[in-house]
Amino acid sequence: MAKNRVAPIKGMTLPQLELMAAVLGARLGRHLLDELGMERAVYWSDSQIVIHWICSEKQQNKFIKNRRTEINDLTGSKDWRYVPTLSNPADLQTRGLSAKEFQDNTLWFQGPD
Structure with a gap:
């Protein structure tokens, strides 16, 4: 499944947009897991920066921290993998x-x- 969205007017960096895509993917994944009665999914991103942010315990700015927390609450950091673009x-x-x-x-x- 894939989804495209229009970037917000407020300027965001490409890694921030990729992180927002990961949040959207995590929300969609949680919905599908709940509806299909499955326990686990594997999530893929072609952004090494996003994978690092999701898996890292390093302190980040509030924007990254809040999204990382939501992603980890929905999916768990061990469920994310990198795929080359x-x-x-x-x-x-x-x-x-x-x-x-x-x-x-x-x-x-x-x-x-």
Whole structure:
């Protein structure tokens, strides 16, 4: 499942936007786990900075701390993994693929190698 959102007008750094995407993913994951009666999921991000923020105990600014707390409350830091950007099927939406390119895209339909 993938979702695109419009960035807020208030200026945010790219890592902060990626962290917000992780919050959205954690909320969606918690909802799906509850609805499907599952106990655990694995979450993937192509942002090494976000993975570090989620897994780190280091003191961060309030923005990062609050989102990290929510993510960890919903998922747990051990459930997050890194996926290289070029192997991330969720990023296909941002690459401007034509319908034909999407239809023939093995990354989307079969996953990364």
